[in-house]
Amino acid sequence: MNNLKCDFFAAVLVAVSMSMLGCQSTSQNASSSGSLPKPTSPSVSSSSSSSSGSMSSSSASTSGSPSQTGIPAARQAQNGGASAPASLPQINQGGQRRGPESQPSRREATQPSIQNGDMGQDNDGNISISGVDSANSDPKQSNSGDYTLDRLPGLDTGGGNVVANSGRDSQGGAMTSSERAAILDRELQRGYEEFDGFILGERERAQSRNNAIGPSGSQASSGGGQGLPQTLPQVSAGAGDVESLSRPVSSEPRSTETFAPPADIPSGRDDDVVARQLREAAMAESDPELREALWDEYRNYTGLGIDN
Amino acid sequence: MNKSLNARNQSVFYPQTRSLVASVSRLSIILGLFWVSGCATHTVKSTSYTPAIQAIESVPENLLMDVGVAVFDPGIDELSRSQEEIVNQDIRIAESQYVPFLLAETLQRTGNWGIVRVMPNTSSPMDLYLSGTILNSDGESMAVRVRVEDSTGEVWYTKEYNEATSRFSYEPSQKRQNDPFQTIYNSIANDLLAFKEKKIKIADVEEIRAISELRFAKSFIPEAFEDYIDVDRNGEFVLVALPSEQDPLLGRLRTIRERDFMFIDTVQDYYDTYARQMREPYDSWREQSFYETLELRELEASARRRILAGGVAVLGGLAAATSGGDYVTQTGGAFGAGAGAYMIKSGFDKRAEAQMHRESLRELGESLENDVAPRVIDLQDRTITLSGTVEEQYEQWREILADLYAYESGDL
Structure with missing residues (x-):
């Protein structure tokens, strides 16, 4: 009987210890989260x-680092955590x-x-x-x-x-609702700017990769020759076809070459749409004078000219 | 009387039958020999070129339809048994990304359409959507099946294109100018333009464009835009009403759609890089594959003919040798049977030679596979990663827009 009592008390002791250990684990999480309120959901379980x-x-590892990638963890795992382009911060x-x-x-x-x-x-x-x-x-x-x-x-x-x-x-x-809507609008606007900066960065990377390949690109990019379009009357025009083939503006080869921005131009991650377009135009402009004029416009627009 | 008649008849017909057998035997041998001598095939390739056509009338910008070209189906499921032996699946997958890019570039160059882009996924509704399957591509010929659908979900048409190219296309000067199968892309572009000009009215274009915009808007705020479009019993979208141009929510959605196009443009840069990287090794492979495929086809045809002709010659020779009434016919028959046997043997030799070319094609494929497979993986990896990141951003915008809609509609 005494043995039975001992066993019973031992079992109770073990159960209490176990439950205390469980509480300690939860409180550790809570303390690490900075006085986390206790969840009220019945769905909280050990698995959750x-x-x-x-x-x-x-x-913690991503948000604590300024160079966090912002790629979903599942996707990072799928990609082996490597070769992921910069993500949208x-x-x-x-x-x-x-x-x-x-x-x-x-x-x-x-x-x-x-x-x-x-x-x-x-x-x-x-x-x-x-x-x-x-x-x-x-x-x-x-x-x-x-x-x-x-x-x-x-x-x-x-x-x-x-x-x-x-x-x-x-x-x-x-x-008021309108105040809240205005705040949300501002948040949306900030999201646009972030997105533009991100996409711009990604495009710059892609285009620099493209430039690195060299001029022996695909004919798809270089156009020219018989691949060019012609207008319907020119198709039936007979002898005049060949000339007309090289005329349409849309058939001009698309230049993929980009020019690096001057040293005083920042990364452009916070550019809005107009600044981004100015930047892209300047980077794509082959004429140095026009390019510099576009960069001046960019400086004026973004306030760089005023600061300097 | 009757007996004597029958005997006479037999004596009359028997020499005729014998001469008929001899004639057939000789004819078989002669035909067999002719067949053998005619083994060299002459494939005539057309070097005519179909240019891409530009519409006569300039279309206002708001009526230019944007075209999305899906990554093609590599068509691996549709390979025949003989194709399976020589088609490299990794190259097909590489082609399934390369071909739509060239098609998109061709369509864009015509100036008949708005923006034409290879689509990384189907989440961005475009006015027109081209999807396709590669049925054959061996450097010597190319076959694709293309399906065109507009944003309402109506299928415009499905058509197969088949083109055999000539050696001329692989000359360096030609390769620099055009893809060897540029005619296929031009034909697709021309058919698309012809269909649009013949069947699609301006009002249809306006509806198609409105629906693609509303589908995009609905994917962001379903509760705000679901009443503007409906789905009919054919499963096609129909326009119910148009939102006000002053609707601030629509303005925001248009701003976001611009970003979506920017994202698609970025993916285009990926595809551009990929196509530029792939072009040189791919063209080189196609050129070598062109010659190997020609050789293979000629050898296979030659082997088939030799075996067939040899079989006929053997049969004819045996018939002549056994039924020949005179020494010459019997000797000729025996000679014919021997020649037939030799032809059959040479047919099998040709088959063995064809098998060597098949092996050669496989090796060529493996060589290109090593070159392009990492590029395909890189392209897919970059595209999927960017799409995922952008989708994360869209998800946040969806939430903000839903709240904005709730505030502005007075639900909150």
Whole structure:
């Protein structure tokens, strides 16, 4: 009987120890995330904890580095983590770039499930889960720079803190729908600029690769000869066909050669559409005088000329 | 009386039958010999050139249809057993990326269309969408099947193009100017223009362009744009209404679509690089393959003819040797049978020779495969990675736009 009691107490002890160990593991995650609010979702399970744990390492490693790639982790794994072109970085309200994989969707953010939570990094370098229920999260502590309805961007008070939970800014004033729409519009605009800079960088890389191949490119790029179009009356015109073949403007060979920008021209990642077009035109211009004029225009437009 | 008649008849017909057998035997031998002497084939190749046609009337820019050319199906599933022996699958896959690029460039050069691009995926609706399958490509001939569909989902037509090129196309001066099968691309471009001019009215073009824009918009904010287009019972999109030009959401979508075109343009740069890298080794392979394929075809045809003619000669010779009434016929028959046997043997020799050319073609293919396969992987890798990254950005824009729509429509 005593043995039975001993066994029973031992079993209880083991069970309590096990449960304590489990709690410790959870609290470790919570402490690393900077006073993470306890998830209320019943869907939280050991498997979801482990999955979010693995995401945290990925997210921390990407968002902590300024040269993060922003390629989804699954895709990086698929590509063997190599040969991926520069990806589209995203700027949070504090000006920090973070990868798209660490940005939860709006719908995810409203689901109180840690499975949908996404680990981000706040301004202090703390890792936080941004996908938890906003009702249970402290905005000052879960500042991951994410865009969500509950954490509208553009409301930073200078320190890069994103606030505006429950439709109130840091001063506590209520926002109208149009104000919120304006903020979203600005966010969209910023996204365009980021995208333009990214695409421009990628095109520059692609074109420099193209230039490196040399002039023995495909006839597809060089055009010319019999591959040129002609107009319908010229087809039936007989003897005059050959001349007409080389005339159409659209048949001119497309020059893929680009010219490097002058030393004072920055990378262009933050260029808007007009600046990007000016930049592309200048880089593609073979006439040095015209090219320089285009660069001057670019400087004037982007404010480089004024600064200098 | 009857018996004597029959005997006479037999005596009358028997020499005729014998002479008939002898004649057939001689004819067989002669035919067999002629067949052998005519083994050399003469393939006549047309060197006529079909230029790409430009439309007579200049089309306003807002009515120029944008064309997307899909990466082609390499057609590996459609290979015949004999093709399977010599077709290198990796080269086919490389061609399936190369051919649409040349087609897109040809269409673009005609000036009959808006932007013409090789599409990395099907997520960006274009006014016209060309897809295709490579049915044959061995340097000597090329066959593709092309399907044209507009943004409403209506299939314009499906057509097969087959072209055999001549040695002339592989001369250095010609190679510099054109792809050896440029005529196929020009023919596709001309057919597309002819169909559009004949069957598609301006109102159709406007509807097609509106639908492609609305499909793009719907893919971003379905709740805002789903009422503007519908799907009919044929599964084709139909225009229900047009959104206001002042709709701010539409303006944003157009701005995003410009970015989508920028993304597609970037992919085009990838394809351009790929085509430039591939051109030289690919053209070299095609040229060598051209000669090997010609040789192979001639040897196979020659082997087939020799075996057939030899068989006929053997049969004829045996018939003459056994049924010949005189010494000359019997000797001729025996000689014919011997000659037939020799022809059969030479036919098998030709087959063996053809097999060597098949091996040679395989080696050529492997050589090019080593060159182009890494480039194909690189192209696919870069395209998929860029598409994925861009899609991430689109996903964020979708969320922002959904919220904007909710705010502006008063749902929030």
